[in-house]
Amino acid sequence: MPPPPSLSRRALFGSALGLGAFGLSGCAGLTERVSSTSRGSRDTLTFQTYGTDVEGKIYDVLARRFEEQHRGVTVDVTVVPFAEASTGIDAGLVSGTAPDIFRVDYPTMGVYASTGQLLDLEDSLDELAGDSSKAFMDAVTDRGRVFGIPQHVDTSALVYRPDVLRDAGITSVPDRPEDAWSWEEFADVAATLRDAAPAGSSAFAVNWQALGAFRWLNFLFQAGGHVYDEDRTRSLLTSDAAARALDFTKSFFDEGLVPQTSSTKAATYPDALFTSGSLAMLYAGNFLLPSFADTIKDRFEYAVTYLPRDRRRASELGGNALVATKGATNPELASEFLTFMAAPAQMKDFCEASVLLPTRDSLLSRELDFAVAADLMPVYADQVTTIEPRDVADVTTATFAEVNLSLANELETCFLSGRNTADTLQALAEQVDESAYLNRQDVS
Amino acid sequence: MTIEKTALAPGQEAPRQDATPTGKAPRSRLRDNRAAYALLGPNLLLIGLFLLVPLVWSLLMSFQAKRSFGPGEWSGLTNLSRLLSDDVFWRALLNTAIFTVATVPLSVGLGLGLAMLMDKALPGRGVFRTIVYLPIAVSSLVVSLVGLLLFDESVGIVNGVLRDLGVGPVSWQSNGALAMLSVVVMTLWTRVGFGMLVYLAALQDVDKEVLEAATMDGAGGFNRVRHVIVPWLRPTTFFLVVINMIWSFQVFDVVYVMTNGGPGYSTTMLVTYAYDEGFGPSRNFGYGATVGLVLLVITLAITAVQLRVNRRQEA
Numbered sequence: 181m182p183p184p185p186s187l188s189r190r191a192l193f194g195s196a197l198g199l200g201a202f203g204l205s206g207c208a209g210l211t212e213r214v215s216s217t218s219r220g221s222r223d224t225l226t227f228q229t230y231g232t233d234v235e236g237k238i239y240d241v242l243a244r245r246f247e248e249q250h251r252g253v254t255v256d257v258t259v260v261p262f263a264e265a266s267t268g269i270d271a272g273l274v275s276g277t278a279p280d281i282f283r284v285d286y287p288t289m290g291v292y293a294s295t296g297q298l299l300d301l302e303d304s305l306d307e308l309a310g311d312s313s314k315a316f317m318d319a320v321t322d323r324g325r326v327f328g329i330p331q332h333v334d335t336s337a338l339v340y341r342p343d344v345l346r347d348a349g350i351t352s353v354p355d356r357p358e359d360a361w362s363w364e365e366f367a368d369v370a371a372t373l374r375d376a377a378p379a380g381s382s383a384f385a386v387n388w389q390a391l392g393a394f395r396w397l398n399f400l401f402q403a404g405g406h407v408y409d410e411d412r413t414r415s416l417l418t419s420d421a422a423a424r425a426l427d428f429t430k431s432f433f434d435e436g437l438v439p440q441t442s443s444t445k446a447a448t449y450p451d452a453l454f455t456s457g458s459l460a461m462l463y464a465g466n467f468l469l470p471s472f473a474d475t476i477k478d479r480f481e482y483a484v485t486y487l488p489r490d491r492r493r494a495s496e497l498g499g500n501a502l503v504a505t506k507g508a509t510n511p512e513l514a515s516e517f518l519t520f521m522a523a524p525a526q527m528k529d530f531c532e533a534s535v536l537l538p539t540r541d542s543l544l545s546r547e548l549d550f551a552v553a554a555d556l557m558p559v560y561a562d563q564v565t566t567i568e569p570r571d572v573a574d575v576t577t578a579t580f581a582e583v584n585l586s587l588a589n590e591l592e593t594c595f596l597s598g599r600n601t602a603d604t605l606q607a608l609a610e611q612v613d614e615s616a617y618l619n620r621q622d623v624s
Numbered sequence: 625m626t627i628e629k630t631a632l633a634p635g636q637e638a639p640r641q642d643a644t645p646t647g648k649a650p651r652s653r654l655r656d657n658r659a660a661y662a663l664l665g666p667n668l669l670l671i672g673l674f675l676l677v678p679l680v681w682s683l684l685m686s687f688q689a690k691r692s693f694g695p696g697e698w699s700g701l702t703n704l705s706r707l708l709s710d711d712v713f714w715r716a717l718l719n720t721a722i723f724t725v726a727t728v729p730l731s732v733g734l735g736l737g738l739a740m741l742m743d744k745a746l747p748g749r750g751v752f753r754t755i756v757y758l759p760i761a762v763s764s765l766v767v768s769l770v771g772l773l774l775f776d777e778s779v780g781i782v783n784g785v786l787r788d789l790g791v792g793p794v795s796w797q798s799n800g801a802l803a804m805l806s807v808v809v810m811t812l813w814t815r816v817g818f819g820m821l822v823y824l825a826a827l828q829d830v831d832k833e834v835l836e837a838a839t840m841d842g843a844g845g846f847n848r849v850r851h852v853i854v855p856w857l858r859p860t861t862f863f864l865v866v867i868n869m870i871w872s873f874q875v876f877d878v879v880y881v882m883t884n885g886g887p888g889y890s891t892t893m894l895v896t897y898a899y900d901e902g903f904g905p906s907r908n909f910g911y912g913a914t915v916g917l918v919l920l921v922i923t924l925a926i927t928a929v930q931l932r933v934n935r936r937q938e939a
Contacts, residue, residue, distance in 0.1 A: 266905075267903065270692070270693075270907070273693060274693065288905070291692055291907065295692050295693045295694060296693075296694075297693055379787075380778075380787070380793070390884070391905070439777070439778055440777060440795060440797070440798030441776070441777040441778050441797045441798060443798065443886065443887060445883075445884045445885065445886035445887065445888075446797070446884075446886075447772055447776075447797070447881065447882060447883060447884050448772070448776065448778075452779070453778060453779075456779065458778065458779075581905035581906070581907070582905055582906045582907075582908075584905055585900065585904055585905045585906055589712075589885075589888070589889065592886050592887055592888050593887075593888035593889065596798050596800075596886070596887035596888055597800060597887060597888035597890065599888075
């Protein structure tokens with residue numbers, strides 16, 4: 181009788197390795213992160229975006245429209261949470277698996293553009309540049325080269341509850357830009373609302389949490405200040421204008437005008453407080469209007485007025501660009517897709533569905549058919565016109581993302597931990613100077 | 625001529641110095657070694673790939689000005705000197721120390737207390753054990769979100785209850801000390817169950833005869849715990865202290881979700897600071913790696929000191 185077949189140790193070890201590898205590959209589907217990225221191919225574009233459900237859906241509609249116009253081409257749209265977007269893109273760029281196209285906010289775009297990670301769109305966007313304000317094109321330009329399309333902008337205005345204001349005796353709210361409240365008038369209104377507010381409610385809150393810390397710069401710009409000097413190599417944050425802006429915003433907390441939990445590092449956003457009825461007013465971006473309509477319904481009335489002004493009117497450059505990675509497998513196709521997305525028809529459809537403002541002058545001057553809150557959008561459209569090229573230059577430097585983090589940390593220390601204005605501005609100025617130095621290193 | 629050689633019979637070879645005490649033939653030992661390495665291989669490969677390589681990489685990065693993309697530039701001790709003069713780093717170190725001092729003794733002490741309670745023949749003991757242990761089985765992210773739901777200053781459950789009781793809302797998120805307290809409470813909630821489980825297992829080994837003898841000698845409940853049970857459980861306590869200290873120094877998710885290191889820097893810990901610097905908007909990999917390595921050195925040093933103290937006590 182022949183002996184039973186024996187398995188050598190080598191064969192056993194090899195089999196174990198094979199089984200292990202198979203097992204690990206089987207786990208890939210379970211453990212793969214949503215934010216993992218992949219490159220496209222000759223006929224396939226990979227596109228990573230983030231945003232609301234509505235934005236995800238309209239991106240999908242536009243991708244299918246592009247496919248219809250380009251037979252044989254596929255656009256894979258992946259929607260990831262905003263908080264994970266940058267981490268996934270960074271890892272993808274380092275490992276060569278970044279998507280061909282991705283959505284990025286203007287303050288973060290400088291990191292990628294200045295370090296040569298993005299596809300130079302050369303002259304394919306000349307038509308768009310001719311129809312957009314310089315400020316918006318500057319937001320996607322680095323050292324004279326255009327690296328993306330400014331797909332839309334969003335900005336802040338003051339959302340308020342007319343019923344609460346009426347009850348507090350405030351009968352007049354600015355309905356023309358030139359009548360916007362001065363800081364002093366706004367502080368008086370807020371104090372009146374605070375005194376009339378029931379327990380657990382506050383006069384207002386500002387939308388400067390987490391990556392929105394740069395919205396504090398609205399106050400700085402309104403006071404006539406700036407982050408950097410003209411050539412952006414030195415901080416101007418120890419100026420009188422900066423001190424005035426910080427004193428004013430610090431008073432929101434010192435005088436109990438805003439919830440203490442609405443500081444720059446708060447773990448939650450204050451729009452939930454507004455929709456729950458705990459706030460009389462809220463500095464809010466227009467991108468929140470669809471969720472307001474959905475959440476508030478007809479529980480209470482709300483309206484929008486212009487941001488308070490100081491030396492000048494100012495509003496932040498919010499919004500996002502679409503960019504292509506330099507290592508895109510088919511750069512011509514990627515560039516073509518961006519041009520397609522920047523075309524008036526696509527920009528109009530995207531902005532109307534998502535309740536966002538277009539960057540094309542030809543669309544901004546028209547009355548768009550926004551999906552919701554169309555009556556509130558003119559105020560936002562007017563706020564956008566207060567954005568000046570130098571404001572844009574301040575928030576689109578190569579290292580502004582770093583400055584944004586410093587703003588969140590240092591402002592909160594001032595607002596909640598009692599550090600004085602001068603020390604806070606000094607700490608901020610040092611950090612901005614340091615990052616400006618690193619910025620020059622990156623560029624060189 | 626050596627004595628050994630003279631003792632050998634003609635033609636007899638001296639025994640090889642590498643012969644094993646068990647008398648196994650070298651060939652067999654080599655075969656055993658090969659099998660051992662084959663079995664260890666996959667683990668060693670994974671440890672090397674996912675632990676040692678990143679560790680060495682971090683060490684190299686800590687001597688570089690490495691940011692966002694592209695190769696880093698050697699910068700010597702620049703990151704370290706920045707670290708030493710960085711107020712936020714020292715604040716994060718102090719916060720981590722405070723957090724560790726607050727969580728380790730309480731985790732271990734409450735774990736022991738609960739274990740002794742659950743060791744008795746309580747009605748519904750299994751249910752209580754499960755309830756206490758449950759948080760450790762739940763994702764720490766979920767626990768952190770529960771913490772946020774509980775301690776949110778505006779809409780949180782704790783403040784809601786306090787408001788109903790007429791005590792008024794407490795500044796869990798805008799007061800530094802209270803924010804740290806809320807993080808400590810949620811951490812204890814997850815850790816106490818683990819301590820209880822480990823102590824419960826160790827309590828089964830306590831010699832009942834020794835306890836009976838102590839009782840016969842007139843020792844009361846407190847003295848039995850103090851002079852018999854606690855010394856008996858010393859190795860378990862040592863294990864729990866070490867593991868809890870390491871966990872406390874590595875705290876991240878609870879802080880990140882509940883307070884984001886705030887208000888200001890009141891709850892910024894070493895790991896959250898390293899993360900913010902390395903993976904946050906700064907993308908300052910070199911400096912983030914330096915903070916991470918300092919954390920590693922501190923953890924190793926504390927563990928080494930504890931090992932030394934424990935050995936001395938056992939000797």
